[in-house]
Amino acid sequence: MASPCPSERSTITSRRSCASSTFAPAPRQPRKLFGSAFPISLRAEVSAVGPTALLERDSQLEALRAEQGRGRLVLVAAEAGGGKTALVQAFLAGLPRGVRVLQGACDALFTPRPLGPFADVAHATGGELAQAVEGGARPHEVIGPLVDELRTKPTVLVLEDLHWADESTLDLLRLLGRRVEGLDAPVLVTYRDDELGPAHPLRIVLGDLESTADTLRLRLPSLSAEAVGELAQPHGADAADLYAKTAGNPFFVTEALAGGGEAVPVTVRDAVLARAGRLESRARSLLEAVAIVTPQAELWLLERLAGDSVDALDTCLASGMLTSHENGVAFRHELARRAVEESLSPARRLDLHRRALGALESQGTIDLSRAAHHAEAAGDADAVLRYAPSAGDYASELGASREAAAQYGRALRFSDALGAEARGDLLERRAYACYLVGEFDEALAAQEQALECHRQVGDTRAEGDSLRSLSRLLRYVGRAEEAMRVGEHAVAVLETLPEGRELGLAYCNVSHLHQHLEDEEGERRAQPRARAARRPRRARGTRLRRDDVVVPAGAVVRGGGSLLRAGARVLHRARSRPLA
Template structure:
């Protein structure tokens, strides 16, 4: 059928290919509903523009549990060589991915890589795409990814990847629209169909139109499914068997599957191809469209479906050639109700998924197996539960990880295996503490040590000591954390357990460095060296994470920034998202204290809006975002800080409680509510004093003093806070300047003489700290100071209504009529980040709509002209001030 109304989309692909040929690789996201013509568009592009390219194609299949790296196996069969050998040998994923990059980046000619239906992709395939996306800009590769956007919900695994790709300048989105009524008339071409009725029924979906136009009888079927099944009903029994068997196996069948499952049904296969239900491909056969397969599957009776699954299982399990798809065999076994086969293929499929880094697929395989393992011995079921819990912890399904561990513990107890019981109790503490259930984690850790200490010394006991040390460190119990960590190191050294030594050295160093004790640094350096030598990537990431966050907690932001930058690069290279997210949350806090509020806000928003971010990373990002909004006077600060406190209260640790309460104390003070500021500052004060944490104790003492309390700050508290409380604002300001904290420097100067206050105003205005600047101006007027600057100096008049630099950019995009998606593409941020900025712009301008915001901007001369910034003087006309509540 003719491809209509796709000229614009083909032009976009051609332009992307031209850039790729110039060694500026691109990614094209081709998305839309099922049947919109994504594959047809790509095929036409290849047919018209692909002569000079090397073309590689891979497909993701619609399996309940996808096969790990399925598209990569397709590509390897096309290229052969080292990639195929690595996949067959189950080589490490990092080596496989590097080989793919080398294979694609061929200097002599560009490569077009197409991966179809990534909404069905397994986790390892998504990681491969992420790996390539971070490196594609320096290659001659055009990567086309197709997916159904109507199947990608908020918690779909693909959603995170799409968010990452949205921030890349190498990415473009192509969304083929539905056909117009004119296109429908053209496709009918004189056949006895009513174009208006056909258009209404199909709503312009090309596949639906095609199916109905293929209907042999006059009149419109009620549904597209009816059209497909009516055509299938005309098949002979042999053809019907082939069609149904193919539907059970999947969207595509290679030659081996055709031979082993369909046997001698060549006539039935040919009939299905003639009927336009199946089509021959280079590798075997496939459904002309996945919607055809779905229609056939939904029409199968349960008994018939079980028979077909049994046939597929029996045919493929005896295949002596080609790659055995363990995930597919496990699915056939489950569909056939064959528990023994599920227990045979399911664990093997899970292990293969782990080797490929497809941890979600591995967890799904173990869950499938556990459904058939009810009558197995307790020890066997416990081992399966352990493996399942490990995978759930990796993918941040912490509730399920905890449940599986608890069930395994009970089974090991029934089996009388105290060593395994203790090992799993210690392991249980980790998902519990990561999900904020610290009290339950403490209980599990204590019980683990009790059980394991009653046995001879083991590696399990050393690991349990390390877990207890980690819990103590998270609570900022410095001395107990160091004591338990050294105990773990001593036992692990005796037993030659380098992994536990490295982990325990990390804990000891972090426990010391978090309190400013530089003697902790050699421990962290040793942990880092041991982890690198042993190839423990996650522990390397943790070392960078703890170095960055500990220095950040001690206000050594230049040092924190260095370690965070190294760690973020390291974990991004290896897709260690948990550590990467946490370091990015601390980078947001670092940027916040450095006065780089635009960057801090963008980093924090990008984390907060992601669906799969661990609790601790989300908490710190919320705090960073809340503090930025508070200091700017932006809307939404209270809601963000409320959410942060709600999550923090579940952890009950100083490490999380202190930043949240300090942020809320500042927000209350700037809102003119000293009583609430006092309540927030005293809520965790005693805990900070008991732990002798200099910076937390210093900040809470400061806010209590600000709120009118006469309590003296302890002498060991952080000097900048102590100096300001004692009235030595000059030395306090110098200390904050040395630390690189301009807002805190201005806050100290504001307590000084008139020249100091004027200097503070200049800093506040430069930062956009409207609430603090307004409070200081009011105080200066009350003190009789004359000639108080009314607003930002000439260097900051670009934002006369309090807009940040990024908000001025957003306002310019609104004036161009750009959607949030197109603004995000231009500024390399996500649509949700744009939405946050737009809301802030509307609030600051007092505008109800985007159009009104643009009108006010033109009235106030906010728009840049000829590359220059706006020239309006500081201040708003009365109507604008009234709308803003001034």
């Protein structure tokens, strides 16, 4: 008989130690896989913020406590990593003194052990039950000794992971379920409901028990965004990003926090790949195809990527790794998708992305952002430059400046073959997008490179306007004096050219800087240039875009300063010119 865990109650367990009631992420220790895709030592480390308090599990825990001393079959269901064992252990930790706990579990074996969890229980109890099980008795021959054992003293019977149960275990569960009402022992059954397809043997048994046994079903939902935020707060983690990656799965949340900066914690990766490894080869191939497509894989696209393996889609859905959506399928959790994607060999990953790009290009209307993503992953520079800048422009038009900055950055990573003029244009767009989202360091770096490109091609007007933009960025990061020097340089460069919007904006920028520095003398010295701005000098054939002739808000609201008024006059004159 196994040694009882330190407790005031009588406890009998087999193969598993009493789980700690500390559920918050702990320092990493060596972990061992035992009969599960998840490390056993982690099973109680989910969904909690204190020594005994579970997050968002109060109602389920109270329901379990209400069953103490009552003969009833309690079915505890959740997805993989959903906190089933944590809930059960929290319930067991609060049992009164003298209540015996018998525990057994099914294992993730290709050939499950006959009567696996009941064999664990029999090994712990000994006696007639052990003789029957060890002697190879059939389920109808084991049910008698099992019921007799449960009647000997107050007991809680826990049967875990029955989604892996063999047929004899399920037969014995069916027999026990029909007799449990006459006992004083609740029977707790845990299983992963996301792995039960329509024809799964356990689903059939549960359906039968629903009409013939006294059952209570407890479904554990994923953690809410608020609960994930409560767990993330002590770690300084981004709660929104954590929730997006984990979808509130307690195991994934806990491991992501414990893993610190790891994109995919090793424990999550091992758990996901172990689960995928139990599927047939075509199903694994299909998972790989879905893993490289975001946010979801349409069926027509999967047919191009996976070929005949698409026939294994039902298997992947039944496994719980994929979920169906209106227009396609996707991984249930982003961390699981990343784990599978990272497991791909370089050649396999490259081939899938090339196929995806080809499939997207064959469509009448192409998704620019997705095409750019697959083009980059496929290492196709020409395709990246074909799609990423346009994707950035589209995002910019929609006000999605962060996405725009990312797309321009993607294009720039493949811009070595571009000329200085085209590269300078891309850098200008990225600098402005980064500026709009407050990424000033990135904006400064792009603007400085853009300035160098304009100088290389001898585009003086673009150089002056780039200097003005650089000055503005320097002011935003607190480098006001340097911003003034650069801003003055921008004015000097642009004053050598026929008048245009660039000069008007440069005047306004320098005026803002004088006001920012409270430099009245500098403003006074600038008056001659301001008066000169009253005399229009226009380059022949100059055409302005409509969005170039908007007077800055400061010119309207603040209204002071000679340069500011001069800049406003320049821009006002520009309004009367033909618009491109």
